[in-house]
Amino acid sequence: MFHIDIIEQCKKNNRKAQMQLYNQYCDGMYIVAKRFLKDAADAEDVVQEAFINAFTKLHQYNAEVTFGAWLKRIVVNKSIDLIKARKADFVALDEVHLKVVDTEKDSKWLVDEAITLSDVKTAIEKLPDKYQYVVMLFLVEGYDHQEISEILGISQVASRTQLSRGKVKLQELLKLKKNGARY
Template sequence: MFQIDLVEKCKKNDRKAQMQLYKQYCDAMFCVSMRYLKNVDDAQDVTQEAFIRAFQKIDQFKAEVTFGAWLKKIVVNKCIDFLKRKHQYYLALDENILNVVDENDWKVDDQVSIEEVKSAIENLPEKYKYVVMLYLIEGYDHAEISEILDITQTASRTQLLRGKNQLRELLKDKRYGTRS
């Protein structure tokens, strides 16, 4: 059965179709939750809440993007909401000091592994970490990031630039010690 057919059945409250979509996407959405929450129980809870929300709001799905992309946005928003409830708020940045962001400059030494990059991202301050994760790992643009995190696009760009610079420093320190 095609995905769009499943979605249409879900819109008619077909429980079997809902279960099929759940089975198709639950592992991937759990992985997304784990990237943000780092706790299996919290990630399971948030993933479950995201599916419930998705099925409640499935009439809003217009197939402009894939169902998976639409669901992933719900999962990311649920993760961010969960973190906010745990008092992990984002610090506002002074937007008067702006730099142009070269968003495509993500070059890293070939000897640095993906795991080292992910580990370095985890060590970023939270105000940078989530913007970097949403941009680099999840592939969201600044308009989407600003909506998800409830910040301006300017703040998203600034936080990405600063996060990228700190990420480079963390990777440089990890690879070469504390050279300057």
């Protein structure tokens, strides 16, 4: 069964096709949710809700993006909704997915060798929520400002501004750590 055929079968409420699509994406979507949520059970709940939502609204999927990207957006939105509802903190990042800087484009973002991944994780967790969301979505999840503005319900200018300010605060926190001060 081709990927498009599976989606078409899912639109017809074919449970076998739905299970196949779920099995194909559930682990990856769990990782995405877990990056945002501290609790494994919360991440599992978000993934389940995202799949229910996706299967319910599958008729809205128009293949402009891959199904995985469409589903990832649902997972990210549901994760942020849960965080906002609980006013929770962001979870530590997974090493594999951390993309702190693009050194070619932004050389001032070079991080001192003494700064560890743990330091970066802690610093991101210390950012104010409005900066933390944008920093996570941009630097970790790889969303652009248009996508961030849609997800968070802010303008693209606000997304750029909050990212810029978030980066400055993150650099300050990392500089403090380098100089021996504690967070």
